[in-house]
Amino acid sequence: MIELASELASNLPWSVKVFEDRFVTVNGLQVRYWQMGESGPPVVLVHGIGASVEYWVRNIPMLAQRYRVYALDIVGFGRSEKPPGFDYRLENIGDFMAGFLDAVELDRVHWVANSMGGLVTLVTTMRHPHRTLSLALVDSAGFGTQVTWVFRLMSLPGVGELMNRLDRRGFAFMMRHLFADPNCVPDEWIDELVDIARQPGTGKAFLDVLRSGITIFGVKKSILAAIPPILDALNHPVLVIWGRQDRILPFEQGLNALARVPGAQLHVWDGAGHLPMLEKAASFNRVVLSWLDEVTTYHPPQEPACPNPKF
Numbered sequence: 001m002i003e004l005a006s007e008l009a010s011n012l013p014w015s016v017k018v019f020e021d022r023f024v025t026v027n028g029l030q031v032r033y034w035q036m037g038e039s040g041p042p043v044v045l046v047h048g049i050g051a052s053v054e055y056w057v058r059n060i061p062m063l064a065q066r067y068r069v070y071a072l073d074i075v076g077f078g079r080s081e082k083p084p085g086f087d088y089r090l091e092n093i094g095d096f097m098a099g100f101l102d103a104v105e106l107d108r109v110h111w112v113a114n115s116m117g118g119l120v121t122l123v124t125t126m127r128h129p130h131r132t133l134s135l136a137l138v139d140s141a142g143f144g145t146q147v148t149w150v151f152r153l154m155s156l157p158g159v160g161e162l163m164n165r166l167d168r169r170g171f172a173f174m175m176r177h178l179f180a181d182p183n184c185v186p187d188e189w190i191d192e193l194v195d196i197a198r199q200p201g202t203g204k205a206f207l208d209v210l211r212s213g214i215t216i217f218g219v220k221k222s223i224l225a226a227i228p229p230i231l232d233a234l235n236h237p238v239l240v241i242w243g244r245q246d247r248i249l250p251f252e253q254g255l256n257a258l259a260r261v262p263g264a265q266l267h268v269w270d271g272a273g274h275l276p277m278l279e280k281a282a283s284f285n286r287v288v289l290s291w292l293d294e295v296t297t298y299h300p301p302q303e304p305a306c307p308n309p310k311f
Contacts, residue, residue, distance in 0.1 A: 026100050041068070043069050043070070048274075054196070082201035148247055164206070175190055179273045185278075237294075241269075244270040248273075
């Protein structure tokens with residue numbers, strides 16, 4: 001299904017002030033998360049590379065009306081701990097995600113994940129299949145080599161370090177690159193992200209993660225080669241969501257995801273970029289809630305999904 005660019009104006013806020021920062025220890029690391037909702041199955045929101053819980057600010061309150069919603073900062077991102085020397089290979093981040101579920105006492109969850117977060121939840125499901133009820137993959141990594149020239153350049157030694165030193169104006173320009181309509185992003189939201197980006201260790205962690213999966217030529221072949229066995233063995237309901245004007249991971253990768261994920265559904269927004277959950281928040285929330293209502297009675301398999309591929 002394709003949503004047109006126009007969307008009724010909503011009062012969904014961009015403000016983070018309604019949320020309380022909570023911290024939990026995961027494998028010895030301090031991890032920030034937000035939680036909202038008192039009843040219903042658990043839904044875990046997973047951000048992409050360089051992002052944080054703030055990227056779900058327009059979704060959590062609506063989803064929490066029917067579900068218990070958790071959003072976390074992955075290790076190395078947001079306000080979670082950024083340990084020097086941490087090995088950011090995908091299998092380690094996948095195990096970290098399972099550790100987070102243990103820490104907040106969640107068993108099986110619905111994942112809603114954007115960009116790199118989609119790839120992370122696929123790996124988590126591969127390594128811990130009994131923890132997943134369903135997956136909603138939002139402009140997810142893992143379905144093609146092509147990625148924005150910005151990330152390819154930042155994979156180069158020295159160039160990435162230089163680009164990490166952007167001032168507030170440069171940072172804002174790069175952030176607005178994520179949206180089809182750059183003018184839809186309020187300055188207050190950008191200011192929150194600037195504050196996070198200035199934390200010690202943030203830039204290095206970002207580059208460590210980026211260079212573990214991207215080169216000047218695009219997404220590493222070793223990453224893409226590891227994905228087909230995961231998809232072939234996937235036994236969970238999957239919703240693929242994409243912004244038609246995504247400048248980070250092109251829309252064609254959404255079509256590739258639809259073709260490669262058994263039984264997947266695809267929902268596309270015309271007039272949205274890499275972050276449709278923010279840019280088209282009202283209709284995004286309706287689509288995801290409808291999807292969750294549809295699959296909430298699903299019971300995942302107990303056996304491992306597939307052998308663990310190497311990344």
